[in-house]
Amino acid sequence: MRGVVMHAPGDVRVEQREDPRIIHPTDAVIRLSATCVCGSDLWPYRGVETVGGPTPMGHEYVGVVEEVGSEVTSIQPGQFVVGSFFASDNTCEICRAGYQPSCVHRVGMGALGCQAERLRVPLADGTLVATPGTPDDDLIPSLLAASDVLGTGWFGAVAAQAGPGRTVAVVGDGAVGLLAVLAARQLGAERIIAMSRHEPRQKLAAEFGATDIVTERGDEGVARIKELTDGLGAHSVIEAVGTQESMMQAIRSTRPGGHVGFVGVSHDVALEGQELFFSHVHLHGGPAPVRQYLPELIDLIWQRKIDPGKVFDLTLPLDQAAEAYRAMDERRAIKALLRV
Amino acid sequence: MRGVVMHAPGDVRVEQREDPRIIHPTDAVIRLSATCVCGSDLWPYRGVETVGGPTPMGHEYVGVVEEVGSEVTSIQPGQFVVGSFFASDNTCEICRAGYQPSCVHRVGMGALGCQAERLRVPLADGTLVATPGTPDDDLIPSLLAASDVLGTGWFGAVAAQAGPGRTVAVVGDGAVGLLAVLAARQLGAERIIAMSRHEPRQKLAAEFGATDIVTERGDEGVARIKELTDGLGAHSVIEAVGTQESMMQAIRSTRPGGHVGFVGVSHDVALEGQELFFSHVHLHGGPAPVRQYLPELIDLIWQRKIDPGKVFDLTLPLDQAAEAYRAMDERRAIKALLRV
Known part of the structure; x- marks a missing residue:
């Protein structure tokens, strides 16, 4: 064959x-x-x-x-x-x-x-x-x-506890990130912020249920998510990339007590213990x-x-x-x- | 004054x-x-x-x-x-x-x-x-x-989802670790494994509700927890130290899908992304x-x-x-x- x-x-x-x-x-x-x-x-x-x-x-x-x-x-x-x-x-x-x-x-x-x-x-x-x-x-x-990719985006949304009354942010606009938007919508999330700077992907994100688009990345992206959430951060953040930058962007975009679902396969990521400790986030992820x-x-x-x-x-x-x-x-x- | x-x-x-x-x-x-x-x-x-x-x-x-x-x-x-x-x-x-x-x-x-x-x-x-x-x-x-210390041990147990039907392991035999044992017992955990090599602390752990004592540490401690849990690891692990060794001991002692509650203030801890990804654990903690x-x-x-x-x-x-x-x-x- x-x-x-x-x-x-x-x-x-x-x-x-x-x-x-x-x-x-x-x-x-x-x-x-x-x-x-x-x-x-x-x-x-x-x-x-x-x-x-x-x-x-x-x-x-x-x-x-x-x-x-x-x-x-x-x-x-x-x-x-x-x-x-x-x-x-x-x-x-x-x-x-x-x-x-x-x-x-x-x-x-x-x-x-x-x-x-x-x-x-x-x-x-x-x-x-x-x-x-x-x-x-x-x-x-x-x-x-x-x-x-659908199952992986779905797991990201479940791990991030996307659901009614919650604001969800999605880091990563690949297929998994886009389908995490779809999953968050299916799970009843109130507000879904897709982080993307590529127009065709922004359009698909909106079609799948994104209510907001944020084009900034890294610390600027975090600042923008905070602006959109009364300075607190999102309840649920789905990480769908797997780099150090995207993981930190996800953790820092999440409010204390909120949930990070990480489904991007990690590459050269090291999470600093003290920052994670004081972030007060829930972290869950892995292969879906x-x-x-x-x-x-x-x-x-x-x-x-x-x-x-x-x-x-x-x-x-x-x-x-x-x-x-x-x-x-x-x-x-x-x-x-x-x-x- | x-x-x-x-x-x-x-x-x-x-x-x-x-x-x-x-x-x-x-x-x-x-x-x-x-x-x-x-x-x-x-x-x-x-x-x-x-x-x-x-x-x-x-x-x-x-x-x-x-x-x-x-x-x-x-x-x-x-x-x-x-x-x-x-x-x-x-x-x-x-x-x-x-x-x-x-x-x-x-x-x-x-x-x-x-x-x-x-x-x-x-x-x-x-x-x-x-x-x-x-x-x-x-x-x-x-x-x-x-x-x-009681509130901190309690939060560790809650974050690790200690409760009925679950096997709980506690890394650290300081006051917080010992009170995490007490908390796990109050929350209804079925089996509580205290990791300690100090006799007076082992005794107090038993008094607070520990059902098993493991004296090994690090990878040997992990192996012992696996032995006690059909090779799978504990459902809930409470980390009450804050070092790299204790965090890895906690994560590796937890079964896939299980919960790590970490309440030891982190010092020089860096969590490797790929190991965390494939561990499939839930991680939550911070100041109680x-x-x-x-x-x-x-x-x-x-x-x-x-x-x-x-x-x-x-x-x-x-x-x-x-x-x-x-x-x-x-x-x-x-x-x-x-x-x-």
Whole structure:
């Protein structure tokens, strides 16, 4: 089969890879309908993370089940499924508490290379959720978004306790930040401040429910959030970047007693203890338990109540993955979908 | 009046200080019954924090109101009162959300020097809570504990979401750590693991409700907590020290999705973003909103349901403050009470 392989920073190729097959009786093999490039794929692409030799890429996927192992009971060949970027048993104590990416049997899907024609999904019963039927073609981008960026933005909003009566600020205007706006709106937040200086992203943020746009960053961005919140800061701040600057912008934009939900994968971040201590914020985040939210998110998409697929502003065939990476790296695209 | 003044690390003296008086119409002046030395007073005593010239010391106090300003309405001369180590208006939005130490009008009581015969308390209505009557002498240590260490341990337990069905671990066996054990028990925690290698403190922890004692520290301590919790870590961990080692011990002892309540004042702590991200813990802490808990804590003490005053294992007259500091510095005493 064909699949995306990164050879070095900036060097992404579509190559022949070995066909996946059932290895464990709890596996499924799916034929992908679509996959996509994640903001976190850009870290190795930009050389910020090391690329240790040719590496299959991608961790977002939707598709049709082709085959299941002998112990799989809840998923059948022919079903259209969405899965999370962490395979999880969904039965251990950590999963039952809602933290599937920390499942005691977790498998990171990135290692399996989901930007490909076919994919082995471990722990299929605990990882995959079937849609009510075969989706209309126009629903596929939204269902694909649910497998990571929507679920991640959703977790950010939940971790930040976005909800009725609360003012929410979102740091980061990538797909996750934009979908955190959508999530905050769905969760009933009163006021949603998107921090963005890019017009197309501001427009999408407004479409997803942002009530205010702040273009300033860093300490100036913090000052602007304080101005908009009687000098106190927002109740809920979602961090969707992962840098030192964005984390500090998030923490400092939050009022004492408020909540920071951080979902940008941290890179070279060090939080100074004393500032955190006196900030009085709640801090929670990490890899999103997408699996926990999938049934609800699929339902919202199926009923066409939300349209998270709008974050895909570039659609290319799998073979043009290199251009998809380039477009996202150069910020010409918010997020690139690869049709398989 | 006499009061404790620190001149340099290790140099604590009882000297004549100016008598406090009403400055603002919202002030009260109280005559102290007792005050005490805090673990955080040891930071400058040990030279870890700078002492910038002669500094009045202390932020814990109970006593009798002598005089109130013209705008004080809820407190009267003659009443016995307990106050927090932060004066707060208790009416602003931050106070109403329960975060009085971050009150928009807060005053740190440490700057006023509470290890003294008399004390000016700003924002008396929002800061002081009167007891139901003049307390019996044997209740004074417990009421004094409520002004900081009990309230701080309580906040640690609340921030860590100690409660029914949860396993709680406490890092730190100073007065705050020991009272966090008491708080966790009061909040209904099922299992409470005190981390301590000092026999008298282990005994007091057990008396306050600890079900298990772990003597190992650092990574070995973490391994022991995991052993006791099916390899997962505790649901709730209270950090009551404030060092890099104790913070990492707390975070690593917590299961994914669990809660860390950190109340040890942070010194030279830097939390690495990626480890925090993948730990999946909730992190909350800072200066305890003692004022929020005072009515409940005074009630529990008044009804003799809890006896937090047991943390005072040394009682000296105010004049012997230097010996009180020495005894705590050398860990001969858990906490020293100064009778005024």
